[in-house]
Amino acid sequence: MDAAHILLLVSTSLILLAVAGAALLRQAGAPLLLMFLGIGMLAGEEGPGQIFFNDYGLAYGFGSLALALILFDGGLGTSLRRLRGVLRPSLTLATAGVLITAGITAAGAHYLFGLGWIESLLMGAIVSSTDAAAVLMLIAGRELKARPRVATTLEAESGFNDPMAVIMVTALVTWLGAGEAPSPWLFAIGIVWSLIAGALIGWFGGRAIAVAERRMGLPLGLYPIFAAASAVFLFALAQSIGASGFLAAYLAGVALRSAPKRRAAEATARFSDGVAWLSQIGLFLMLGLLVTPSHALAVAVPALGVALVLILVARPLAVLVCLLPEKFRPNERAFIAWMGLRGAVPIFLGGFPVLLGVENANLYFSTAFAVVIASLVIQGWTAGPVSRLARIAPPIEGRKGWRDMAAIGAVTVGFAGASFAASIAAGLIDRQGPVFSAPTVAELREMVAPPSSPSSGGVRLGTLPADWMELDMEERRRLFARIVASLIASENEHVLRDRATLERFAGLEANGTRLDLSQQAERDRLARKYGGAYGDLDDLLARADIVPPSLAISQAVLATGWGSSEAARERNVLFGRFPGDGGFESLAASAEDYVSYLNSHPAFAGFRAERAALRAAGAPITGPALVGEISPYADDETYVGQLRAVMDGPDALTRFDPVTEG
Numbered sequence: 001m002d003a004a005h006i007l008l009l010v011s012t013s014l015i016l017l018a019v020a021g022a023a024l025l026r027q028a029g030a031p032l033l034l035m036f037l038g039i040g041m042l043a044g045e046e047g048p049g050q051i052f053f054n055d056y057g058l059a060y061g062f063g064s065l066a067l068a069l070i071l072f073d074g075g076l077g078t079s080l081r082r083l084r085g086v087l088r089p090s091l092t093l094a095t096a097g098v099l100i101t102a103g104i105t106a107a108g109a110h111y112l113f114g115l116g117w118i119e120s121l122l123m124g125a126i127v128s129s130t131d132a133a134a135v136l137m138l139i140a141g142r143e144l145k146a147r148p149r150v151a152t153t154l155e156a157e158s159g160f161n162d163p164m165a166v167i168m169v170t171a172l173v174t175w176l177g178a179g180e181a182p183s184p185w186l187f188a189i190g191i192v193w194s195l196i197a198g199a200l201i202g203w204f205g206g207r208a209i210a211v212a213e214r215r216m217g218l219p220l221g222l223y224p225i226f227a228a229a230s231a232v233f234l235f236a237l238a239q240s241i242g243a244s245g246f247l248a249a250y251l252a253g254v255a256l257r258s259a260p261k262r263r264a265a266e267a268t269a270r271f272s273d274g275v276a277w278l279s280q281i282g283l284f285l286m287l288g289l290l291v292t293p294s295h296a297l298a299v300a301v302p303a304l305g306v307a308l309v310l311i312l313v314a315r316p317l318a319v320l321v322c323l324l325p326e327k328f329r330p331n332e333r334a335f336i337a338w339m340g341l342r343g344a345v346p347i348f349l350g351g352f353p354v355l356l357g358v359e360n361a362n363l364y365f366s367t368a369f370a371v372v373i374a375s376l377v378i379q380g381w382t383a384g385p386v387s388r389l390a391r392i393a394p395p396i397e398g399r400k401g402w403r404d405m406a407a408i409g410a411v412t413v414g415f416a417g418a419s420f421a422a423s424i425a426a427g428l429i430d431r432q433g434p435v436f437s438a439p440t441v442a443e444l445r446e447m448v449a450p451p452s453s454p455s456s457g458g459v460r461l462g463t464l465p466a467d468w469m470e471l472d473m474e475e476r477r478r479l480f481a482r483i484v485a486s487l488i489a490s491e492n493e494h495v496l497r498d499r500a501t502l503e504r505f506a507g508l509e510a511n512g513t514r515l516d517l518s519q520q521a522e523r524d525r526l527a528r529k530y531g532g533a534y535g536d537l538d539d540l541l542a543r544a545d546i547v548p549p550s551l552a553i554s555q556a557v558l559a560t561g562w563g564s565s566e567a568a569r570e571r572n573v574l575f576g577r578f579p580g581d582g583g584f585e586s587l588a589a590s591a592e593d594y595v596s597y598l599n600s601h602p603a604f605a606g607f608r609a610e611r612a613a614l615r616a617a618g619a620p621i622t623g624p625a626l627v628g629e630i631s632p633y634a635d636d637e638t639y640v641g642q643l644r645a646v647m648d649g650p651d652a653l654t655r656f657d658p659v660t661e662g
Helices: 003-027 032-043 056-076 080-085 087-113 117-126 132-139 148-160 162-178 184-215 222-240 245-258 265-290 293-298 300-322 330-338 344-355 361-381 383-389 401-429 441-447 473-510 517-530 537-543 549-560 566-571 587-600 602-616 623-629 639-647
Strands: none
Touching: 032 265, 032 361, 056 132, 056 148, 056 222, 056 245, 056 265, 056 344, 080 087, 080 148, 080 245, 087 117, 087 148, 087 162, 087 300, 087 361, 117 162, 117 344, 117 361, 132 148, 132 361, 148 162, 148 245, 148 330, 162 184, 162 245, 162 344, 184 222, 184 245, 222 245, 222 265, 245 265, 265 344, 293 300, 293 361, 300 330, 300 361, 330 383, 344 361, 361 383, 361 517, 473 517, 473 537, 473 549, 473 587, 517 537, 517 587, 537 602, 549 566, 549 587, 549 623, 549 639, 587 602, 602 623, 623 639
């Protein structure tokens, strides 16, 4: 079987699987686009399908075609009379609403991700527009029979708002790439041109399609093909002159539907509906293949925060402001606010930074993907219950209102809980490995032989033995030093592994090689782990370095009295730092917290700078060399002196330190 046949087999199998699952999932009330996206992810590189697809250029081309066909079909389903009645609120939501949404979401991204304001605005712009595919599919759903005026407002907004989002994303990506702010006048002119030119091309192009249909004597089956191809032509024409092709495709459908005396109106509508379904299936399957779920999991918690800011704050405020002068009832405003679904467009826009090589592009793309998942689950899954509670759609006979409220709460809380659990699980995968319990002193002696270097021989231990206090003081001191040295050796091993990764990234950048998305995701993870900035590799390298074992042992000795304190024996607290619940799950967790504290907290910038200077000079990284920089650890002027006394005492703790470069 040649490659072409395999490609056909795989692609059609995915489509058939998506179609087969549509009926089943629809009975559960779940948004179908979520299922299509999930199938794509399962077929992707991290799923059982193992299909590797990262061609963002091809994805951009196919995505443009699919969105043009979806919007054209949406226009064919929009009544011109109804559109005229909601034109002003729809345009306001599509322009001012997008700006307000992007601004508020950017504020959330700024504080949740610690990004600069330009980067935060880019993230806000990427997720600022509602998605035509998601909105149109839900509006057409059998359960969601919303009032015509409300439904048309949502449809028109989703058809109109892409130009604003695209222009914002393009301008901000250019700003980040060139380092120079775009002209506000050019930005404003670009928006006006995109909207007006796209509208004119779409409207008059749609009318021209209708005229051509009346004058051509084609077989009935060719009229729908002619209409769809013409709509794509209008989309491409508008895009080529800097106008909005998305708006042109949508209005071409509206204009064609409103034209009188069409020969193949019903055939075109049916054909277009089928093509739109195929486009939506193909688009979301492709996006599922394109995304890397583990990258999104790495930013799941802050991305969920961005999604909640978007859904619960930014979108409602934007709708409130934009619809203030309009004659919508409060329940209608609330429903429009809730139905600001995100779908293919944010993921599509999230690929722009990747295509143009913007730094940290993976963060934008992965966050957009996580926000879309949150929107499809929270808003899409609850659209039916919300429409009934807001009295936008008629109630289901025999169904109580409290059941709809319970469904909304269950979906929202359940998704938030699942996101937190998935994020924690993703973090645990990267933890330092299993923790070994030490039930007896005899077993402990075997486990913690002195390490030969700070990067090998470490063991992650659970607790001190139950018979710990039965040891004589001399053996307890000797064994305690080896325990702490082993714990720190284990932590240092993983820190040095992270450091090697950062050094590899620095080497790639020095050679002018741009990091791929997987590498960007790893760099972003390390930046968060060590509390540094993604763009400052020198600072990250200063943070990702070893802690001298002698220093750690000395601090543990002062904090626990050689492991005799109740905190060490009962709560696994070795270094005087207590977690929120007053104890650690293991000694290894206490050591991990200690190393992370020194490597990430602002108070130890001096400690890290001195350590970096030692490494740059090729000098060993030892406790005596760094103990003078550890004073912020305790509010005691004598603390450093006490550490020196323990370190240089008869137990010879410096023997655990490296004698060469760490």
